[in-house]
Amino acid sequence: MSDDGRSPDDPLSRFLHADSGALLFVREVLSSALAVAFVGLLLFAIAGVWPPMVAVESGSMEPHMERGDLVFITEPDRFAPDAAYGDTGVVTYETGSETGYSTFGMAGSVVVYRPPGEGGPPIIHRARLHVEQGENWVDRANTDYLPANSCDRVPSCPAPYDGFITKGDANSQYDQVSGIAPVVKTEWVRGVARVRVPYLGYVRLVFSEAVLAQSNPPVGVVSGTDSAATTTTDAASDPTPTPVVGVR
Structure with a gap:
């Protein structure tokens, strides 16, 4: 059993505790995406405008x-x-x-x-x-x-x-x-x-x-004015x- 009481073969346990392979990659990508989303929502709450x-x-x-x-x-x-x-x-x-x-x-x-x-x-x-x-x-x-x-x-x-x-x-x-x-x-x-x-x-x-x-x-070339x-x-x-x- 894992520390959270789940079987090591449980899909969620494998996902949470993987230290290599595709599951680790997916977990890191999701973690990064959630962190970015959290920061974005926090900035929006402060700024009141999107994008902030x-x-x-x-x-x-x-x-x-x-x-x-x-x-x-x-x-x-x-x-x-x-x-x-x-x-x-x-x-x-x-x-x-x-x-x-x-x-x-x-x-x-x-x-x-x-x-x-x-x-x-x-x-x-x-x-x-x-x-x-x-x-x-x-x-x-x-x-x-x-x-x-x-x-x-x-x-x-x-x-x-x-x-x-x-x-x-x-x-x-x-x-x-x-x-x-x-x-x-x-x-x-x-x-x-x-x-x-x-x-x-x-x-x-x-x-x-x-x-x-x-x-x-x-x-071609476009010149600014x-x-x-x-x-x-x-x-x-x-x-x-x-x-x-x-x-x-």
Whole structure:
């Protein structure tokens, strides 16, 4: 009899006590899968959003986030600071500069957002301003990131609706000026970045690029027009579900 009272020939006993062969391999695989599932469920319970981790695919947030970083995100209204705008859970760069709230090396929150119908991975950039419908937000913006000082010469000005003006820390213009995204509505924000772990995101990026290369053999050269450009696959079309998606 085994220590748990089962016969050594019992299938469960053989499975639990095998020290070699196929049963050991299956047991180790199942143990690893259960451990990953447990960690994923724990992170989801904390984050309130799935997936709770994103892998940075581009250099648009350098030097505060690098390509290959793994970033833990939460639902916007979780752990929201007092400086957040209304009930969005997001602190803009403008407000953060006034209140002293900063994340990832600069004032304000870094958000993960995706406009509806937009192809490619979600975007991870910093919220710079919150604007209201019809507002001439150029008067509050940093002119270094604008093509002109006049609202009628700047895209998305006046603001077509309430939302956020965003920008990658390494980019030379606001997302709404460069064509990366329109004014970001609150409901488009999928999460707020909380913790960055260097290099761990490379596992996901390498796998995605391998899948993309296999499914789409190269037929030419494609050049990007902004540092937010990405060469990896859209998380929505990734055939292997993972607790990590890529963001640009």
